[in-house]
Amino acid sequence: MSDAAKRSFDILLVLVALFAGWQALYHVAGETALTSPAQTLAYVGELLTTKGDMFARHAWETGRAFLMALGLSYAIGLAIGVALGAHRLSGAVAEPILVALYSLPKVTLYPVILLVFGLGLSAKVAFGAIHGVVPVAVFAMNAIRNIKPAYLKTAKTMRLGPFQVVSTVIFPAALPEIVTGLRVGFSLTLLGVIIGEMFASKQGLGFMVINAINLADVETMMAVAFLLFVAAAIANGILLWIDHWLHKRV
Amino acid sequence: MSRIGWIRLAVLAALVALLETLVRTGIIPYKTMLPPSEMLTALVRLLAAGTATRDIVQTLTCVGAALVSSVVAGFGLGVAIHRFPRVRRALEPFFATYYAVPFFIFYPVLIAIFDLSLLPIILMGFAFAVIAMCIATINGLDRVPRVLGKVARMHRMREFETALRMKLPAAAPHLFTGLKLCVAYSFIGVIASEFILAPSGLGHAIAYAYNDFDNRTMYALMLFVMIVVVTLNMLLHGWEQRLLKRWHGR
Incomplete structure (x- = not known):
């Protein structure tokens, strides 16, 4: 072999x-605790076909919240990361604060989010985004900080304009690390949205699971959890592949 | 303290002062946020009254159990897997996916199996932390220079002595990374579980206070969690620096 x-x-x-x-x-x-693999797969089939409408509604709700949260955490995370990476002193000041934020159990802050945004979509989106922002920012900051000085000197010798420096030197050099951050941010944002739905929501896949457990509906709980698991694993696999490919290319 | 340390402290103090003024002047409504000074007095009162003591003790016990078990098991697992390259290569894709899937979704399954006791909560903390320690251990053992093994043989060290005096210090930076992640993940796993569904504990107390519109208790407990996590991280960081200085002379 x-x-x-x-x-x-x-x-x-x-x-x-x-x-x-x-x-x-x-x-x-x-049987009261969980379903077998075969039963779960059978019920997954049912969710996707006969109960497709109901499932699609919840999946759409989660997907929509997730995409918004992802857009926010990428935009804010990259902005913070690039700014801190470009300005060395601010980066040094902010890094331990960012790391401390990363290690905080952010669930404890969920009530604050709920008080600020109210129940509903915006709270979920905000909760997902605060999970994703920090890793995206930390990776982007380090990516820009660790660009070899020789690259920048070369750019200077070649008299590149500021726009050209960013587009032809800084961006390609920092991209692989930034993508690693985006990958980690992707997973954490999804986690944030799902936990948000489990705690305070009337729609979405997280709600479906927590509602199923309250109704002792083991089949739904297992099938939805399984589907989420598989979807997250596939998405991560694709991102991981892109990540490796970019790292190898440099 | 270094200059950067002072700047960091000043930035944090400014942020707290900003929050204080924003709430005091009513720009952030009082029912959304408490001024930080009142959070602190509420926390002091709460601790003095002792009403939260049981929840605090329970959560810290669960985190402690999850932390110790995940560090020990993760380290053991990492050492074992590192010995068998074939097993390791087969497990790698699963490790890469582990933190990408929202497996909080399986917390209800654990409740269904073990009932609403402390065990599912500890298991969630353990499950969340153990793989981080395992991956960190494998990475650390990878970074042990070959030459150390030869030096050990020249000094006719036994295997145990080689492990303790050569491999452990060489792998230490990665082991510390694992340990710090375990602290963060045990807290997140335990508190998030308590938050979703639990009869008691800090996470439950915060969620309960939120549902009760008891902002004073809620913010006091949040502040408590933050203080504990940040203090623990700082202590670990200090310990790490001291040990690394002793082992690596830096």
């Missing part, structure tokens, strides 16, 4: 083991 084939086989083996573990857990914990 070739190396790549062997690796794919091993990865498949891990996946099989995960499903086997799930099945075993189902036998131990019983």
Whole structure:
């Protein structure tokens, strides 16, 4: 077997083991706690077909909030990161503060968001965005700070204008690291939106899950969780691939 | 303290003062935000009255249990996986996906299995933190220079001694990164779980105060969580600097 084939086989083996573990857990914990893999997949099929309308409505709600939150966390995060990266002293002053913000359990702040934005879409969006902003900013800041001085000197020797310096030197040099930040920000923003929906919302996939648990509707809970899991994993896989590709190119 | 440290302190003080004036002058409505000075007095009163003591003790116990178990298990797992490159290559895609999926969504499953006790909360904190420690351990062991193994052999060190006096200090920076992430993630995992669904604990108390329109208690408890997390991080940072100085002479 070739190396790549062997690796794919091993990865498949891990996946099989995960499903086997799930099945075993189902036998131990019983029907009231969770559904088996086969039952979950069957119900996922049902959610996507016969119950498609209801599911699409909630998925759309989550998707819409997520896209808005993502746009906000990317825009604000990049603006902060680029500004702090360009100005060395501000960067040095702000970095530990950003790291402290990153390690705070932001759920504790959710009530503040709710008080400011009220129940509804804007609160979810804001909550998702505060999760994503910090990693995007930190990675962008470091990306710009760590550009080799020789690049900038070369640009000076070639008498590039400020616009050209940014578009042909700074941007390509910082891009791989920035994309890593965008990838991390993507996951955290999704986490923020879902947690927001679980706590205070009447719509969206997070609400579907928490509502299902309150109704002891194990099937819905497992199926929605499974779908979210798969969607997040696929999105992350694509972003990871872009990330690796960019890092290899430089 | 360095110049940058003073500037940072001044910036933070200015931000707090700004918030204080904004609330006092009514630009931010009183029902949305308390002035920071009142948050502090509310916290002092709350701690003196002892009404929150039980929740605080419970949350800190859960975080402690999650932290210790995740650091020990993550380190052990990391060392074990590092020994078997084939297993490691098979697990890599799963590690890369782990923090990208919103697995808070499975918290309800844990409740269904273990009931509404402390165990699901600790398990969420553990699950959230353990992989970070595992990845950090693997990264740290990767960075141990080969030459250290040779030096150890020249000095006829036993395996245990090599691990303790050569590999551990060499891997230490990454292990500390893992430890700090574990602290942050244990707090996030525990408090977020309590927030979503729990009979008691700080997260629950904050959510309860929010539902009760009891802003004073809510902001006092939020302030408490922030102070604890930031203090813990600063202590860890100081300990890290001291140990690294001793081991690496820097």
